[in-house]
Amino acid sequence: MFLTTGNCPIYFEKKGFEYLKNFLLEMGVDRQIFVITDENCLRDCWPLVEPVFNPDRVPMVIPLRAGERHKNLDSTALIWETLLGAEAKRNSLIVNLGGGVITDMGGFAASVFKRGIPYIHIPTSLLGMVDASIGGKTGIDFKSQKNMLGTFSYPEAVFVWDGFLETLPQCHQKSGMAEAYKHALIDNSGYWEFLKRGELSFERIIFKSLEIKKKLADKDPKEKGERKKLNFGHTIAHSLEAYFLEKETEILHGDAVAAGIIVESYLSWKSGFLSLECLEEIKGVICQRFTPVVFPLQDVELLLDYMKHDKKNDKSGLNFTLLDCVGGAIINQRLDASLVSDGFAYYAALK
Numbered sequence: 001m002f003l004t005t006g007n008c009p010i011y012f013e014k015k016g017f018e019y020l021k022n023f024l025l026e027m028g029v030d031r032q033i034f035v036i037t038d039e040n041c042l043r044d045c046w047p048l049v050e051p052v053f054n055p056d057r058v059p060m061v062i063p064l065r066a067g068e069r070h071k072n073l074d075s076t077a078l079i080w081e082t083l084l085g086a087e088a089k090r091n092s093l094i095v096n097l098g099g100g101v102i103t104d105m106g107g108f109a110a111s112v113f114k115r116g117i118p119y120i121h122i123p124t125s126l127l128g129m130v131d132a133s134i135g136g137k138t139g140i141d142f143k144s145q146k147n148m149l150g151t152f153s154y155p156e157a158v159f160v161w162d163g164f165l166e167t168l169p170q171c172h173q174k175s176g177m178a179e180a181y182k183h184a185l186i187d188n189s190g191y192w193e194f195l196k197r198g199e200l201s202f203e204r205i206i207f208k209s210l211e212i213k214k215k216l217a218d219k220d221p222k223e224k225g226e227r228k229k230l231n232f233g234h235t236i237a238h239s240l241e242a243y244f245l246e247k248e249t250e251i252l253h254g255d256a257v258a259a260g261i262i263v264e265s266y267l268s269w270k271s272g273f274l275s276l277e278c279l280e281e282i283k284g285v286i287c288q289r290f291t292p293v294v295f296p297l298q299d300v301e302l303l304l305d306y307m308k309h310d311k312k313n314d315k316s317g318l319n320f321t322l323l324d325c326v327g328g329a330i331i332n333q334r335l336d337a338s339l340v341s342d343g344f345a346y347y348a349a350l351k
Protein backbone atom coordinates (compact mmCIF):
# COMPACT_ATOMS: atom_id res chain seq x y z
CA MET A 1 0.00 0.00 0.00
CA PHE A 2 1.40 3.43 -0.79
CA LEU A 3 0.48 7.07 -1.28
CA THR A 4 2.35 9.64 -3.31
CA THR A 5 2.84 13.25 -2.38
CA GLY A 6 4.87 15.78 -4.36
CA ASN A 7 6.09 12.84 -6.49
CA CYS A 8 7.42 11.24 -3.32
CA PRO A 9 6.12 7.71 -2.69
CA ILE A 10 5.16 6.77 0.86
CA TYR A 11 5.44 3.04 1.53
CA PHE A 12 3.61 1.45 4.44
CA GLU A 13 4.09 -1.50 6.74
CA LYS A 14 7.03 -3.87 6.98
CA LYS A 15 6.58 -4.71 3.31
CA GLY A 16 7.89 -1.20 2.69
CA PHE A 17 11.34 -2.50 3.59
CA GLU A 18 11.19 -4.74 0.50
CA TYR A 19 10.76 -1.58 -1.57
CA LEU A 20 13.63 -0.04 0.39
CA LYS A 21 15.83 -3.01 -0.42
CA ASN A 22 15.04 -2.66 -4.13
CA PHE A 23 15.46 1.09 -3.96
CA LEU A 24 18.96 0.60 -2.51
CA LEU A 25 19.83 -2.07 -5.09
CA GLU A 26 18.69 0.15 -7.96
CA MET A 27 20.94 2.93 -6.67
CA GLY A 28 24.01 0.94 -7.66
CA VAL A 29 26.87 -0.11 -5.45
CA ASP A 30 29.17 2.86 -5.86
CA ARG A 31 27.02 5.38 -4.01
CA GLN A 32 27.75 6.19 -0.38
CA ILE A 33 24.95 6.00 2.17
CA PHE A 34 24.78 8.03 5.39
CA VAL A 35 22.27 7.30 8.14
CA ILE A 36 21.33 10.31 10.26
CA THR A 37 19.73 9.28 13.52
CA ASP A 38 19.72 10.11 17.22
CA GLU A 39 21.07 8.20 20.19
CA ASN A 40 17.71 6.55 21.05
CA CYS A 41 16.86 5.53 17.50
CA LEU A 42 20.38 4.22 17.00
CA ARG A 43 19.78 1.88 19.96
CA ASP A 44 16.13 0.92 19.31
CA CYS A 45 15.44 1.35 15.59
CA TRP A 46 18.66 0.99 13.62
CA PRO A 47 19.03 -2.74 14.48
CA LEU A 48 15.57 -3.31 12.92
CA VAL A 49 16.49 -1.78 9.55
CA GLU A 50 20.21 -2.44 9.34
CA PRO A 51 19.66 -5.90 7.73
CA VAL A 52 17.93 -4.19 4.79
CA PHE A 53 21.20 -2.53 3.83
CA ASN A 54 23.54 -4.46 1.59
CA PRO A 55 26.36 -5.91 3.72
CA ASP A 56 28.84 -4.98 0.96
CA ARG A 57 28.01 -1.35 1.41
CA VAL A 58 27.86 -0.57 5.11
CA PRO A 59 26.38 2.89 5.55
CA MET A 60 28.10 5.47 7.71
CA VAL A 61 25.93 6.25 10.72
CA ILE A 62 25.87 9.84 12.00
CA PRO A 63 24.38 9.71 15.53
CA LEU A 64 23.13 12.99 16.98
CA ARG A 65 21.91 13.98 20.41
CA ALA A 66 18.17 13.44 20.86
CA GLY A 67 15.55 16.12 21.39
CA GLU A 68 14.31 19.46 20.15
CA ARG A 69 17.15 21.28 21.94
CA HIS A 70 19.53 19.71 19.43
CA LYS A 71 17.54 20.57 16.31
CA ASN A 72 19.92 23.41 15.65
CA LEU A 73 22.80 24.74 13.62
CA ASP A 74 25.44 22.95 15.74
CA SER A 75 23.95 19.51 15.01
CA THR A 76 23.46 20.43 11.37
CA ALA A 77 27.07 21.62 11.11
CA LEU A 78 28.14 18.27 12.57
CA ILE A 79 26.21 16.51 9.79
CA TRP A 80 27.83 18.68 7.10
CA GLU A 81 31.32 18.25 8.61
CA THR A 82 30.88 14.47 8.67
CA LEU A 83 29.65 14.43 5.08
CA LEU A 84 32.59 16.57 3.96
CA GLY A 85 35.07 14.48 5.95
CA ALA A 86 33.74 11.31 4.29
CA GLU A 87 33.84 12.99 0.86
CA ALA A 88 30.10 12.65 0.30
CA LYS A 89 29.18 13.23 -3.33
CA ARG A 90 26.16 14.81 -4.89
CA ASN A 91 24.79 11.33 -5.57
CA SER A 92 25.30 10.09 -2.00
CA LEU A 93 22.12 9.11 -0.17
CA ILE A 94 21.06 10.33 3.25
CA VAL A 95 18.73 8.10 5.28
CA ASN A 96 16.94 10.01 8.04
CA LEU A 97 15.97 7.48 10.71
CA GLY A 98 14.15 9.05 13.64
CA GLY A 99 11.35 11.27 14.85
CA GLY A 100 10.36 14.68 13.52
CA VAL A 101 13.54 16.28 14.82
CA ILE A 102 15.72 13.98 12.72
CA THR A 103 13.57 14.06 9.57
CA ASP A 104 13.30 17.89 9.74
CA MET A 105 17.02 18.40 10.42
CA GLY A 106 18.37 15.61 8.21
CA GLY A 107 16.11 16.76 5.38
CA PHE A 108 17.35 20.32 5.81
CA ALA A 109 21.02 19.28 5.94
CA ALA A 110 20.60 17.16 2.78
CA SER A 111 18.56 19.75 0.89
CA VAL A 112 21.30 22.38 1.03
CA PHE A 113 24.49 20.25 1.05
CA LYS A 114 26.14 20.72 -2.36
CA ARG A 115 22.85 22.39 -3.40
CA GLY A 116 20.91 19.29 -2.46
CA ILE A 117 21.59 15.57 -2.27
CA PRO A 118 18.97 12.82 -2.30
CA TYR A 119 17.50 11.60 0.96
CA ILE A 120 14.82 9.30 2.30
CA HIS A 121 12.87 9.35 5.56
CA ILE A 122 12.21 6.42 7.86
CA PRO A 123 10.06 7.98 10.61
CA THR A 124 10.21 6.18 13.95
CA SER A 125 7.97 8.32 16.20
CA LEU A 126 4.21 8.57 15.92
CA LEU A 127 4.52 12.29 15.28
CA GLY A 128 6.95 11.61 12.46
CA MET A 129 4.63 9.01 10.97
CA VAL A 130 1.41 11.03 11.12
CA ASP A 131 2.87 14.35 10.09
CA ALA A 132 6.52 15.45 10.08
CA SER A 133 7.91 13.01 7.52
CA ILE A 134 5.61 14.07 4.71
CA GLY A 135 4.69 17.32 3.03
CA GLY A 136 8.18 18.48 2.06
CA LYS A 137 9.02 20.91 4.88
CA THR A 138 12.48 20.71 6.43
CA GLY A 139 13.99 22.91 9.09
CA ILE A 140 15.92 23.66 12.24
CA ASP A 141 15.40 26.06 15.12
CA PHE A 142 17.53 29.19 15.26
CA LYS A 143 17.89 31.75 18.06
CA SER A 144 15.11 29.95 19.95
CA GLN A 145 12.70 30.43 17.04
CA LYS A 146 11.04 27.28 15.75
CA ASN A 147 11.98 26.11 12.26
CA MET A 148 13.50 29.50 11.48
CA LEU A 149 15.88 28.03 8.87
CA GLY A 150 14.45 25.57 6.42
CA THR A 151 13.55 24.56 2.92
CA PHE A 152 10.69 23.11 0.95
CA SER A 153 12.18 19.87 -0.31
CA TYR A 154 10.87 16.35 -0.84
CA PRO A 155 12.65 13.11 0.02
CA GLU A 156 13.01 10.42 -2.63
CA ALA A 157 10.67 8.20 -0.60
CA VAL A 158 9.22 7.73 2.88
CA PHE A 159 8.99 4.32 4.58
CA VAL A 160 6.39 4.15 7.35
CA TRP A 161 6.30 1.13 9.65
CA ASP A 162 4.40 1.30 12.94
CA GLY A 163 6.51 -1.56 14.38
CA PHE A 164 8.99 1.09 15.53
CA LEU A 165 6.38 2.39 17.98
CA GLU A 166 6.97 -0.55 20.32
CA THR A 167 10.01 1.17 21.80
CA LEU A 168 8.67 4.73 21.59
CA PRO A 169 8.17 6.08 25.14
CA GLN A 170 4.52 6.57 26.15
CA CYS A 171 4.87 10.36 26.45
CA HIS A 172 6.00 10.55 22.82
CA GLN A 173 3.14 8.31 21.68
CA LYS A 174 0.77 10.76 23.32
CA SER A 175 2.63 13.70 21.83
CA GLY A 176 2.23 12.28 18.32
CA MET A 177 -1.53 12.06 18.80
CA ALA A 178 -1.78 15.86 19.07
CA GLU A 179 -1.12 16.25 15.33
CA ALA A 180 -3.72 13.54 14.63
CA TYR A 181 -6.32 15.50 16.67
CA LYS A 182 -5.36 18.61 14.74
CA HIS A 183 -5.92 16.80 11.43
CA ALA A 184 -9.29 15.61 12.72
CA LEU A 185 -10.34 19.16 13.66
CA ILE A 186 -9.51 20.70 10.27
CA ASP A 187 -10.97 17.95 8.08
CA ASN A 188 -14.67 17.16 7.86
CA SER A 189 -14.36 13.42 7.25
CA GLY A 190 -15.63 12.31 10.67
CA TYR A 191 -12.10 11.47 11.86
CA TRP A 192 -12.66 13.45 15.09
CA GLU A 193 -15.54 11.19 16.15
CA PHE A 194 -13.39 8.06 15.70
CA LEU A 195 -10.46 9.58 17.60
CA LYS A 196 -12.74 10.76 20.39
CA ARG A 197 -14.02 7.25 20.90
CA GLY A 198 -10.47 5.84 20.75
CA GLU A 199 -11.58 3.33 18.13
CA LEU A 200 -8.68 3.44 15.71
CA SER A 201 -5.44 1.45 15.61
CA PHE A 202 -2.13 3.27 15.10
CA GLU A 203 -2.08 1.91 11.57
CA ARG A 204 -5.44 3.54 10.75
CA ILE A 205 -4.53 6.78 12.51
CA ILE A 206 -1.28 7.06 10.56
CA PHE A 207 -2.97 6.38 7.23
CA LYS A 208 -5.90 8.74 7.86
CA SER A 209 -3.65 11.57 9.06
CA LEU A 210 -1.28 11.19 6.15
CA GLU A 211 -4.20 11.27 3.72
CA ILE A 212 -5.38 14.60 5.18
CA LYS A 213 -1.90 16.12 5.20
CA LYS A 214 -1.17 14.86 1.70
CA LYS A 215 -4.39 16.37 0.34
CA LEU A 216 -3.53 19.84 1.66
CA ALA A 217 0.21 19.72 0.90
CA ASP A 218 -0.40 18.58 -2.69
CA LYS A 219 -2.93 21.35 -3.33
CA ASP A 220 -0.66 24.04 -1.95
CA PRO A 221 2.97 22.84 -1.66
CA LYS A 222 4.47 26.23 -0.71
CA GLU A 223 1.79 27.15 1.85
CA LYS A 224 0.31 30.12 0.03
CA GLY A 225 -3.28 29.28 0.96
CA GLU A 226 -5.15 26.14 1.90
CA ARG A 227 -2.15 24.35 3.41
CA LYS A 228 -2.25 26.95 6.18
CA LYS A 229 -5.12 24.93 7.64
CA LEU A 230 -2.42 22.60 8.94
CA ASN A 231 -1.15 25.48 11.08
CA PHE A 232 -4.18 25.27 13.35
CA GLY A 233 -2.88 25.22 16.94
CA HIS A 234 0.65 26.03 15.82
CA THR A 235 0.85 29.81 16.21
CA ILE A 236 0.38 29.31 19.95
CA ALA A 237 2.39 26.04 20.00
CA HIS A 238 5.45 27.59 18.37
CA SER A 239 5.47 30.54 20.76
CA LEU A 240 5.34 28.11 23.72
CA GLU A 241 8.14 26.02 22.23
CA ALA A 242 10.28 29.11 21.59
CA TYR A 243 9.67 30.27 25.17
CA PHE A 244 10.77 26.89 26.60
CA LEU A 245 13.71 26.56 24.18
CA GLU A 246 15.01 29.88 25.50
CA LYS A 247 14.67 28.54 29.05
CA GLU A 248 16.39 25.30 28.00
CA THR A 249 13.42 23.37 29.36
CA GLU A 250 12.00 20.34 27.56
CA ILE A 251 8.47 20.62 26.20
CA LEU A 252 7.11 18.07 23.75
CA HIS A 253 5.88 19.36 20.41
CA GLY A 254 2.60 17.47 20.87
CA ASP A 255 1.93 18.99 24.29
CA ALA A 256 2.55 22.46 22.82
CA VAL A 257 0.19 21.66 19.91
CA ALA A 258 -2.46 20.38 22.34
CA ALA A 259 -2.25 23.67 24.27
CA GLY A 260 -2.40 25.50 20.94
CA ILE A 261 -5.54 23.60 19.94
CA ILE A 262 -7.30 24.70 23.13
CA VAL A 263 -6.20 28.35 22.99
CA GLU A 264 -6.95 28.68 19.28
CA SER A 265 -10.35 27.02 19.73
CA TYR A 266 -11.06 29.61 22.43
CA LEU A 267 -9.95 32.36 20.02
CA SER A 268 -12.25 30.86 17.37
CA TRP A 269 -15.15 31.08 19.81
CA LYS A 270 -14.24 34.60 20.95
CA SER A 271 -14.04 35.71 17.30
CA GLY A 272 -17.59 34.48 16.73
CA PHE A 273 -16.75 31.52 14.47
CA LEU A 274 -17.01 28.50 16.77
CA SER A 275 -19.94 27.58 18.99
CA LEU A 276 -19.44 27.35 22.76
CA GLU A 277 -20.59 23.74 22.57
CA CYS A 278 -17.77 22.85 20.16
CA LEU A 279 -15.21 24.73 22.26
CA GLU A 280 -16.31 22.80 25.35
CA GLU A 281 -16.10 19.49 23.51
CA ILE A 282 -12.62 20.16 22.11
CA LYS A 283 -11.36 21.41 25.48
CA GLY A 284 -12.78 18.34 27.24
CA VAL A 285 -11.16 15.83 24.88
CA ILE A 286 -7.75 17.53 24.68
CA CYS A 287 -7.47 18.35 28.41
CA GLN A 288 -8.22 14.76 29.29
CA ARG A 289 -5.49 13.38 27.02
CA PHE A 290 -2.51 15.75 27.16
CA THR A 291 -0.10 17.03 29.76
CA PRO A 292 -0.88 20.68 30.57
CA VAL A 293 1.80 23.21 29.67
CA VAL A 294 2.52 25.39 32.68
CA PHE A 295 3.82 28.96 32.33
CA PRO A 296 3.50 32.00 34.59
CA LEU A 297 0.82 34.39 33.38
CA GLN A 298 3.19 37.32 33.76
CA ASP A 299 5.22 35.81 30.87
CA VAL A 300 2.40 36.17 28.35
CA GLU A 301 4.09 39.32 26.98
CA LEU A 302 7.17 37.20 26.26
CA LEU A 303 5.03 34.59 24.51
CA LEU A 304 3.47 37.34 22.38
CA ASP A 305 6.94 38.61 21.53
CA TYR A 306 7.99 35.18 20.26
CA MET A 307 4.80 35.05 18.25
CA LYS A 308 5.62 38.32 16.49
CA HIS A 309 8.76 36.68 15.05
CA ASP A 310 6.84 33.64 13.83
CA LYS A 311 7.21 33.29 10.06
CA LYS A 312 3.42 32.88 9.74
CA ASN A 313 2.95 36.55 10.61
CA ASP A 314 3.35 39.67 8.51
CA LYS A 315 3.04 43.40 9.10
CA SER A 316 -0.72 43.21 9.42
CA GLY A 317 -0.59 41.28 12.69
CA LEU A 318 -0.70 37.87 14.32
CA ASN A 319 -1.94 35.36 11.79
CA PHE A 320 -4.07 32.42 12.92
CA THR A 321 -5.90 29.51 11.43
CA LEU A 322 -9.18 29.24 13.36
CA LEU A 323 -12.11 26.82 13.37
CA ASP A 324 -15.73 27.52 12.50
CA CYS A 325 -16.80 24.00 13.44
CA VAL A 326 -15.26 20.59 14.14
CA GLY A 327 -13.84 19.81 10.70
CA GLY A 328 -13.85 23.37 9.37
CA ALA A 329 -10.73 25.58 9.35
CA ILE A 330 -10.51 29.20 8.24
CA ILE A 331 -7.11 30.63 7.38
CA ASN A 332 -5.52 34.10 7.57
CA GLN A 333 -7.35 35.42 10.62
CA ARG A 334 -5.55 38.47 12.03
CA LEU A 335 -6.05 38.85 15.79
CA ASP A 336 -5.15 41.56 18.29
CA ALA A 337 -2.47 40.77 20.84
CA SER A 338 -4.94 41.58 23.65
CA LEU A 339 -7.35 38.86 22.49
CA VAL A 340 -4.48 36.35 22.22
CA SER A 341 -3.43 37.31 25.70
CA ASP A 342 -6.98 36.47 26.90
CA GLY A 343 -6.57 33.09 25.24
CA PHE A 344 -3.44 32.33 27.27
CA ALA A 345 -5.24 33.43 30.45
CA TYR A 346 -8.18 31.13 29.61
CA TYR A 347 -5.78 28.19 29.16
CA ALA A 348 -3.83 28.92 32.34
CA ALA A 349 -7.07 29.02 34.34
CA LEU A 350 -8.02 25.50 33.20
CA LYS A 351 -5.51 23.89 35.55
Ligand SMILES: NC(=O)c1ccc[n+]([C@@H]2O[C@H](COP(=O)([O-])OP(=O)(O)OC[C@H]3O[C@@H](n4cnc5c(N)ncnc54)[C@H](O)[C@@H]3O)[C@@H](O)[C@H]2O)c1
Binds near residue numbers: 040135
Ligand atom coordinates in the same frame (compact mmCIF):
# COMPACT_ATOMS: atom_id res chain seq x y z
N1 LIG B 1 8.16 19.03 8.80
C1 LIG B 1 6.92 19.01 9.23
O1 LIG B 1 5.97 19.14 8.47
C2 LIG B 1 6.66 18.84 10.71
C3 LIG B 1 5.34 18.60 11.15
C4 LIG B 1 5.11 18.40 12.50
C5 LIG B 1 6.19 18.43 13.41
N2 LIG B 1 7.44 18.67 12.94
C6 LIG B 1 8.58 18.70 13.88
O2 LIG B 1 8.73 17.42 14.47
C7 LIG B 1 9.45 17.58 15.70
C8 LIG B 1 8.87 16.68 16.77
O3 LIG B 1 8.96 15.33 16.36
P1 LIG B 1 8.96 14.13 17.41
O4 LIG B 1 7.88 14.34 18.38
O5 LIG B 1 9.03 12.90 16.65
O6 LIG B 1 10.29 14.40 18.24
P2 LIG B 1 11.71 13.65 18.28
O7 LIG B 1 12.26 13.45 16.94
O8 LIG B 1 12.52 14.40 19.28
O9 LIG B 1 11.35 12.19 18.86
C9 LIG B 1 10.84 12.08 20.16
C10 LIG B 1 11.75 11.25 21.06
O10 LIG B 1 11.48 9.88 20.80
C11 LIG B 1 12.70 9.18 20.50
N3 LIG B 1 12.31 8.17 19.54
C12 LIG B 1 11.81 8.35 18.30
N4 LIG B 1 11.44 7.17 17.78
C13 LIG B 1 11.69 6.23 18.70
C14 LIG B 1 11.48 4.83 18.77
N5 LIG B 1 10.86 4.18 17.78
N6 LIG B 1 11.91 4.17 19.86
C15 LIG B 1 12.48 4.84 20.89
N7 LIG B 1 12.67 6.16 20.92
C16 LIG B 1 12.28 6.85 19.82
C17 LIG B 1 13.65 10.22 20.00
O11 LIG B 1 14.98 9.84 20.23
C18 LIG B 1 13.25 11.43 20.87
O12 LIG B 1 13.87 11.33 22.13
C19 LIG B 1 9.40 19.03 16.06
O13 LIG B 1 10.67 19.61 15.87
C20 LIG B 1 8.42 19.62 15.05
O14 LIG B 1 8.70 20.96 14.74
C21 LIG B 1 7.70 18.86 11.63
